[in-house]
Amino acid sequence: MVIAETAAKPPLHQRAIHELKELVFISLYLYITIGAVILMKTAVLRTEGIEFTPWGIAIVKAVLLAKFMLLGEAMRVGGRSTTGPLIWPTLQKAFGLLVLLIIMTIIEEAVVGLFHHRSIPASLGELFGPRLEETLAGYLIMLMVLIPYCAFRVLGEALGEGRLERMFLVDREPMERS
Secondary structure (H helix, E strand, O other): OOOOOOOOOOOHHHHHHHHHHHHHHHHHHHHHHHHHHHHHHHHHHHHOOOOOOOHHHHHHHHHHHHHHHHHHHHOOOOOOOOOOOOHHHHHHHHHHHHHHHHHHHHHHHHHHHHHOOOOHHHHHHHHHOOOHHHHHHHHHHHHHHHHHHHHHHHHHHHHOOOHHHHHHHOOOOOOOOO
């Protein structure tokens, strides 16, 4: 006789609280990393006598990117395989999320351009024209931000639901030495 196990879904309010916590955590992580880049850009521009402090835009960008990342995870971007070395699913997930974020950034630039009464080619021309090196550097930085994030997620999946978080955030017994 085979008994089928069914995992009961948590109630909607618990799922909503979990999603909100995830959104806040990812947004904070992205805001800190984007903030470091902004600090560097601000310092460089100030040496040239140019004032630059887009902190409000950075938090909005961090929240939008975090929401897109959560959507990407819900769509299983990058796969879910945790068999074999964890480097491969980590890199798959990081590159998958990077591609999703690039696509969403392109859409965002087009929509912002339309909002400011510019054509889509003119809006994207700014992104890929004279600012191409800056755009590529931004994508490379985002990949470097995504790799540790995805490593944490993949390792958490491999260890089991909530175990990695408990290991980091809850007192635990010292490990036995062999």
